[in-house]
Amino acid sequence: MKKAELVFVPTPAAGHCISAIEFAKRLIHTDDRFSVTILQMRSLLNPHSDIYNKSLLASETRLHFIDLPPIDHPPPHDLFLKSTEHYILLFIESYIPHVKDAITHLISSRSSPDSVPLAGLVLDFFCLPMIDVANQLGLPSYLYFTSGAGFLGLMLSLPTRHSQIGTEFEDSDPDLGLPSFVNPVPVRVLPEAVSNKHGGYAAYIKVAQRFREARGIIVNTFSELEPYAVESFADGQTPPVYTVGPVLDLGGQAHSGSDRVDHSKIMEWLDAQPESSVVFLCFGSMGTFDAPQVREIALGLERSGHRFLWALRLLRLDGKLRGSSDGTELSEILPEGFLDGIGERGMICGWAPQMEVLAHKAIGGFVSHCGWNSILESIWNSVPMATWPMYAEQQLNAFGLVKELGLAVEMRVDYRLRGGEVVIAEEIDGAIRCVMEHDSMVRKKVKEMGEMSRRAVMEGGSSSNSLGRLIADIIPID
Secondary structure, eight states, rough: OOOOOEEEEESHHHHHHHHHHHHHHHHHHTTEEEEEEEEEEEEETTTHHHHHHHHHHHHHHHHHHHHOOOOHHHOOHHHHHHHHHHHHHHHHHHTTTHHHHHHHHHTTTOOOSOOOOOOEEEGGGGGGGGGHHHTTTTEEEEEESSOOOOHHHHHHHHHHHHHTTTTTTTTTTTOOOTTSSSSSOGGGGOGGGGGGTHHHHHHHHHTTTTTSSSSEEEESSSSTTTTTHHHHHOOSSSOEEEEEOOOOOTTOOTTSOOHHHHHHHHHHHHHHHHHOOEEEEEOTTOOOOHHHHHHHHHHHHHHHHHEEEEEOEEOOOOOEEEOOOHHHHHHSSSSTTHHHHHGEEEESSSOOOOOHHHTTTEEEEEOOOOOOOHHHHHHTTTOOOOOOOOOTTTHHHHHHHIIIIOOOEESSSOTTTTTTOOOOHHHHHHHHHHHHHOHHHHHHHHHHHHHHHHTTTSSEEEEEEEHHHHHHHHHHOO
């Protein structure tokens, strides 16, 4: 039986790593001819990844991890504040020699006739410059795109615009016509990087120019969710696109090393709440607010009258992230009497097992930063969303959910974490009331899409069939 090994190179950030690992697991569980080696760079933002990976090593015999040595001269940290995308791209490009050495060693260790040959590289978004390594070693490259098809359409269109205009986007630019969107897209909902003059725009262009060099593009979406976008790629100018989603960490294992003290308290509290009565607020691994915004959220929750679970992350004085469920500290920034006033109606925690929470029968709505993994988790569990995007492509995701797909309630689609704007309590209250409506059209649509998402990955489903086509491309039938 012909076998093949793939080398995955994910961006070293939580959402990217977890999605890549889950897709690798999906691949090897679908076809026992495959094995996967994942090259790990030093993590940017995911301190629990090592714990997760060690647990996988014990259970997945055809999934391997190689820790790459640290780079000698990482980019200066102040660049991260000026342009996160530029920083990440420089960080990853610094790893190219280590990646080439690791793959060269893998090839040389498989020189015997009965060894499993390397069949290609699976590269994350920011890792596309490593196509050069694949070309030098005579290996095909596949892009694993952890975001949605709408955003993929934007990235595919950027090189053409750049060749015509050559500069960053401006807020005054007219709405953009993108093949992957039915409606014209306002510039204010594009990723902040495309307007960034400190290297962010240049980083996006550098990455985008490599997309069409990939042998295939693997996307964590399903055709029923974004049919218009998926159909737009059949233009004869785009590499084959394989929709394999939703790819999710259904068991929540990736966060098993996180704060387990909160876990039992959260689940016990949810168990005591009526069905579909709780609104869940969670804003991702980098989603933090300053004190004025925290107070407005609290006032909005108070006004809404709904039960709530609020995963609140604060900034330490040194600027680093931390979770906070410390009542003494919270009382200093929350409105006076808020913690006493909510009683058993609400719970604030510093960390929450998001997938497990969204799957709980008590959850009726989700106020989300619209990270793509969070969107897929919410749809999988048929939980309607209220959009509060913050960074990366989240504004574009929010626009798609609200304006294109009708799967979310709009709180904001153009909010930016660094914009200095405060969303007031009245807006928050209004969005919570809308997302918690029991007979809303959004809730009905999300329920239908949730059922479609589960069918997509079942045998004979659209994503299962797409994965089959990908496998046939990697290991052709003789």
